[in-house]
Amino acid sequence: xxxxxxxxxxxxxxxxxxxxxxxxxxxxxxxxxxxxxxxxxxxxxxxxxxxxxxxxxxxxxxxxxxxxxxxxxxxxxxxxxxxxxxxxxxxxxxxxxxxxxxxxxxxxxxxxxxxxxxxxxxxxxxxxxxxxxxxxxxxxxxxxxxxxxxxxxxxxxxxxxxxxxxxxxxxxxxxxxxxxxxxxxxxxxxxxxxxxxxxxxxxxxxxxxxxxxxxxxxxxxxxxxxxxxxxxxxxxxxxxxxxxxxxxxxxxxxxxxxxxxxxxxxxxxxxxxxxxxxxxxxxxxxxxxxxxxxxxxxxxxxxxxxxxxxxxxxxxxxxxxxxxxxxxxxx
Amino acid sequence: xxxxxxxxxxxxxxxxxxxxxxxxxxxxxxxxxxxxxxxxxxxxxxxxxxxxxxxxxxxxxxxxxxxxxxxxxxxxxxxxxxxxxxxxxxxxxxxxxxxxxxxxxxxxxxxxxxxxxxxxxxxxxxxxxxxxxxxxxxxxxxxxxxxxxxxxxxxxxxxxxxxxxxxxxxxxxxxxxxxxxxxxxxxxxxxxxxxxxxxxxxxxxxxxxxxxxxxxxxxxxxxxxxxxxxxxxxxxxxxx
Numbered sequence: 001x002x003x004x005x006x007x008x009x010x011x012x013x014x015x016x017x018x019x020x021x022x023x024x025x026x027x028x029x030x031x032x033x034x035x036x037x038x039x040x041x042x043x044x045x046x047x048x049x050x051x052x053x054x055x056x057x058x059x060x061x062x063x064x065x066x067x068x069x070x071x072x073x074x075x076x077x078x079x080x081x082x083x084x085x086x087x088x089x090x091x092x093x094x095x096x097x098x099x100x101x102x103x104x105x106x107x108x109x110x111x112x113x114x115x116x117x118x119x120x121x122x123x124x125x126x127x128x129x130x131x132x133x134x135x136x137x138x139x140x141x142x143x144x145x146x147x148x149x150x151x152x153x154x155x156x157x158x159x160x161x162x163x164x165x166x167x168x169x170x171x172x173x174x175x176x177x178x179x180x181x182x183x184x185x186x187x188x189x190x191x192x193x194x195x196x197x198x199x200x201x202x203x204x205x206x207x208x209x210x211x212x213x214x215x216x217x218x219x220x221x222x223x224x225x226x227x228x229x230x231x232x233x234x235x236x237x238x239x240x241x242x243x244x245x246x247x248x249x250x251x252x253x254x255x256x257x258x259x260x261x262x263x264x265x266x267x268x269x270x271x272x273x274x275x276x277x278x279x280x281x282x283x284x285x286x287x288x289x290x291x292x293x294x295x296x297x298x299x300x301x302x303x304x305x306x307x308x309x310x311x312x313x314x315x316x317x318x319x320x321x322x323x324x325x326x327x328x329x330x331x
Numbered sequence: 332x333x334x335x336x337x338x339x340x341x342x343x344x345x346x347x348x349x350x351x352x353x354x355x356x357x358x359x360x361x362x363x364x365x366x367x368x369x370x371x372x373x374x375x376x377x378x379x380x381x382x383x384x385x386x387x388x389x390x391x392x393x394x395x396x397x398x399x400x401x402x403x404x405x406x407x408x409x410x411x412x413x414x415x416x417x418x419x420x421x422x423x424x425x426x427x428x429x430x431x432x433x434x435x436x437x438x439x440x441x442x443x444x445x446x447x448x449x450x451x452x453x454x455x456x457x458x459x460x461x462x463x464x465x466x467x468x469x470x471x472x473x474x475x476x477x478x479x480x481x482x483x484x485x486x487x488x489x490x491x492x493x494x495x496x497x498x499x500x501x502x503x504x505x506x507x508x509x510x511x512x513x514x515x516x517x518x519x520x521x522x523x524x525x526x527x528x529x530x531x532x533x534x535x536x537x538x539x540x541x542x543x544x545x546x547x548x549x550x551x552x553x554x555x556x557x558x559x560x561x562x563x564x565x566x567x568x569x570x571x
Contacts, residue, residue: 198421
C-alpha cells in the first residue's frame with residue numbers, strides 16, 4: 001500500500017489527499033440530497049471499477065453484470081430476512097454465490113472459446129435466465145420481490161441506518177476498489193490481463209495461461225460486484241427480479257468506466273462523477289421545464305453520452321490527467 | 332544431446348500436406364536456419380514446435396521431453412520463446428511493458444521483471460524508446476521488440492520467424508549482430524526461418540531446406556547452397 005502511494009506523482013498525491021479530505025468532511029456541510037447523489041456516484045464508481053477490471057484490463061466484455069449485483073443483493077437479503085444473519089457476514093456468502101456464477105460463465109466461455117460479442121451474449125443470457133428463475137422462487141418472494149424493514153434506530157452492524165452511514169460506506173467501497181485496481185494493475189496478473197486483452201495468441205506465446213488469467217478476472221470482478229449488490233439491497237430496502245437483473249442495470253454499470261476511460265484506474269470514478277450528476281441535472285431540468293414525458297430524459301442522456309464519447313473516445317480521464325498534468329512519465 | 336529433436340513430423344490441412352515427414356535435430360548453442368520457397372511449410376513447422384498446432388504424426392522433443400501435445404504457454408514455460416512472422420507486439424502497451432510481460436514469466440516480482448526487461452531492451456537497442464507505445468514504433472523497431480519480448484522469457488531456444496523480412500540491409504546487419512551476440516555471449520540456441528540469404532549465410536551453423544513440406548537438404552550453409560536440388564527449387568541459378 002505504501003509502495004503504491006509512492007508510485008503516485010506528487011501532484012496526484014495532493015489531489016487525492018484533498019479529494020479524500022473534502023469527501024470525508026462533506027457531510028458537515030452538505031444536505032441529504034447532495035449526500036444521496038454522492039452515494040450513488042460512489043456506488044457506480046465501485047461497480048464500474050469491478051466491471052472495468054474484467055473489460056478494461058482483461059478485455060472480456062460482460063453485458064450481464066446486473067447478475068452479480070442481483071445475486072449479491074438477494075443472497076444477503078435472504079440471509080438477513082430468513083435466518084437473521086447480518087450483511088457483514090452475509091456478504092461472504094453473496095460473494096461466493098456470485099463468484100460461482102462468474103466461474104460457470106467464465107468456464108463455459110473461456111474453455112470453449114466463446115469470445116467477443118458471443119461471450120457478451122452469454123453473460124446477458126445468464127442474467128436473463130436468473131431473472132426469470134427468481135421470478136419463480138417463492139422463497140425469495142418471486143416476482144413480488146423482497147422488502148427489508150427500515151429500523152427506527154440505526155444499527156450499523158446490520159447495515160440499518162441513514163444517509164450518513166451509507167454515504168461513508170459507499171465512499172469506503174469506491175476508495176477500496178480504486179486502491180485495489182491500482183494495486184492489481186501493478187501485479188503479475190494485472191500485466192497478464194493487459195497482454196490477454198491486447199493479443200491472446202501473443203500472450204500465450206509468452207507463457208501466459210490465458211484461461212487462468214481470464215478466470216481470475218471474472219472471479220474477482222463478479223465477487224466485487226456482488227459486494228455492490230449487498231450495498232444496494234440494504235440501501236434501497238427492496239429487491240425485484242425484474243429490476244435488479246434487468247439488462248438496463250447492466251448497461252448502467254458499464255457507462256461510467258466507458259465514459260471515464262476503459263482500462264484506466266481513475267476512469268470509472270471520473271465517469272461516475274460525470275454521469276450520475278448529469279442524470280440528476282436532466283431530471284431536475286425536465287421537471288422544471290415541464291417536459292418530463294417518458295423517454296425525454298433518456299433521450300437527452302443518450303445525446304450527452306454521444307457527445308462525450310465523440311469528443312473523448314478514449315475516455316475523459318486520460319485527457320483530464322494530461323490537462324491537469326496528473327500523470328508523469330514513469331522512471 | 333540435442334536440445335530440440337523433430338522426428339518424422341507430418342501435418343496435413345485437408346488435402347494439403349504442409350509438413351511431410353520432416354526430421355532434424357538442433358544442438359545446444361547452434362544457430363539453425365530453415366529456408367525454402369513460400370508455402371514450403373516453414374511457418375507450419377514453427378507452429379508445430381511452438382504448440383500452436385499439433386502434428387498428425389511424428390514426435391517433437393525438447394531437452395528429452397515430448398512437447399508435441401503441450402499448449403503454447405506450457406512450451407514457453409519449458410524454455411522456448413518465439414516471434415511471429417507478422418509482428419504482434421501489444422500495441423497499447425509501452426515498449427517497456429511489452430518486455431515486462433515476457434520477463435514476468437520467470438520472475439515473481441514486478442520490479443525484478445522490470446529490471447530484466449530493461450536489460451533485454453538494452454541488448455536490442457530499444458532502451459531509449461521504452462516509454463513509447465509499441466503501436467508508435469517503426470517496423471524495424473517492432474521486429475526487435477518482438478525478439479526482446481520473447482527473449483525476456485529467458486528461453487533456451489529462440490524461434491525467430493522471418494525477423495529480417497522487410498528490413499533494409501543496414502537494419503539486417505544490425506539484427507544479425509544482435510542475434511550473434513545473443514548466441515555467443517548468452518548461449519541462446521536459435522532456430523530461425525529466413526528468406527534473407529545474406530543473414531542466413533552470416534549466422535547459421537546449420538541450414539535445413541524445406542520444399543513442399545519435406546526436407547531436401549541439410550548441412551552447413553556453404554554446402555547447402557551448392558546442392559542442385561536447392562538451387563532449382565529455391566535459390567535459382569542466378570544466386571550462384
